[in-house]
Amino acid sequence: MKIETRTIALVGSNYEIGAEMGRKMASMPSLKKLQAAGLRELDNAEVKKAAALFDRWCPGLNEELQGFVEAIGLPLAQVVYYGMTYLRPNCSQIAVLPSMTKSGRPLLARNYEFSHEAEDFTLVKTSVTGKYTHLGTSVLQFGRDDGFNECGLAVTVTSCGFPVGPLQYMRKPKVVGLQFWAVVRTLLENCRDVNEALAFMADMPIAYNLNLMLLDKAGNVALVETLDGQRATKRIGAEGDEAYLCTTNHPVLPEMISYEPRAMRHSVQRYKWIRQRLDGADDITSEDLKAMLLAKYPDGLCCYFFNEFFGTTKSMVIDPACGTLELCWGGRRDNGWHKYNIQEPLNPEAKEIEISFDQFNPEIAVYIPLDTTVKS
Template structure:
């Protein structure tokens, strides 16, 4: 068992003010400073300027936030690693249920996020940037968002679509210049009010990673938006659709993209089949049922503790956009507790600890099978 710190954070003000405060929070921690200011081979002055141009177009304000952060640390802004890692890992599960399937007749979005514990912020943050929509979600490298929902009741989660793409050596190199998912998700949360607006915003956004993005709004609209090597596809459902729930694990779900990666990891296929077996034809699904699904152990559940194999559940989340509520459990262990947060209320800033279990995976689960079995 390993003990880890987790935090909640309330951020308000201009992008610059928020960035400066983030910088002051880590200014006393030498190890964190090195993590945020490392450089990557092949990311030079030209790439830095291209990244700024891309952020200013699609994620306005992030450049100012990084400037404030860098000034608090007394380093050049181009040295902040977020530029290199976002300008272009995780293995996750996500489920969107429309109101007809839930016990309270309200839309729900459930998600697990699996990765390595050393590459997780373990921070839930509520962010109110001047002139943008207030949103709440978990952070990546402080500036990005892995997930979240905003004051208008739009929720967004993600899972990798096929083999992860990234700027580090053990990931697949991107096929195009563009943004990583954590920059795209934050941009959507700060600028869109519902699923329709989010799909329009994402349609022309250059996203360099391969990602399944789940969208749900408080009116009961849901969509699965997938990207694969720059190709896009989307499936949109509403209360009148024959299907009333969507799911995604770590492979292409939509037929338009399957030909680009016609195989999937065994663990991804098994989790997908298990989700469908639990929910197909169901009504009256409760919050507790979904939380149990998230914390039941793989293969008869969605939770994994294989952190050293980059497949450990760092967080489980349940979003109720109509209620403005997130329920969050860190570390894939019920013993760490489910905690409830309301987007209408500022977060009380806290630091506490959780425990995670370190287990080793059966490597056979990382083998691949055809999507057309």
């Protein structure tokens, strides 16, 4: 199946960027799905609560949403509901310290598994007036699910346990708070390094259960896990014994496993596979990480179960010290790896890629205990 991918550069105020995003992305599959879905709108009280949350933790997002909805002609209440609902990614991420890499620079690698119908397939360079420029992929147009900024802070995320949201099949949120796309973007726009990011989000209400990975160009790494309002953080750096952190789609920090003691078999398998390849390794290169990302499950991290929201839509290796991001769409090597530098202009372009579909085996989604399978 053929898919069109895009690169977009956005510059200006939040309102100007929102309007431009709406005009440029009106034909995207995820937006068409929204328009056809007939989603309910939030009531006035819910819209006010969401707006207050965004004003406190994501300043400028309300203005961007306003520009966006005016450009595409949809009610704001419907777009906000959409942004807080249709998210259930299954992903993998690996942060590697300089002591473990051949280049002596920290690296952050990630796969993102989702539905081809809901993925934006868009790389965006965003320069909001008064905020840090960042480069990453968009989710639901105005959100970001990964990326790094001009200061050298990189952020990626995976789901931690079963996805949280208002739909019937989803886990009900235990706190009023932000979805992951808003957390990732606000950190990229407002924080220079891991220390600033941790301080910024210390009191941030996060509704989504996530594994948030932070890495900066100095080689500081932090993993923040949230589960039903509970939170734990682990940091590693040059002074410690550990040289990397990784997650798939379950908690890995010991204090969090008691809140979610089971995980889908595929999540445990992918996590163990990463550990088997990186424990004791050294001289890791970006090519090594790219090979891991595109190796096919179960002996790898790449999956083609797009109809089950478990297809590799994108693979990425970020080198924040060099200011580069390497991106491969669709989990296929023949789609090509493309390198982008945050200091260089991002030329708008559209490229066609191929994605493949595999038969899904429900056994890989069976829940199994974590207490005997997860090594912290």
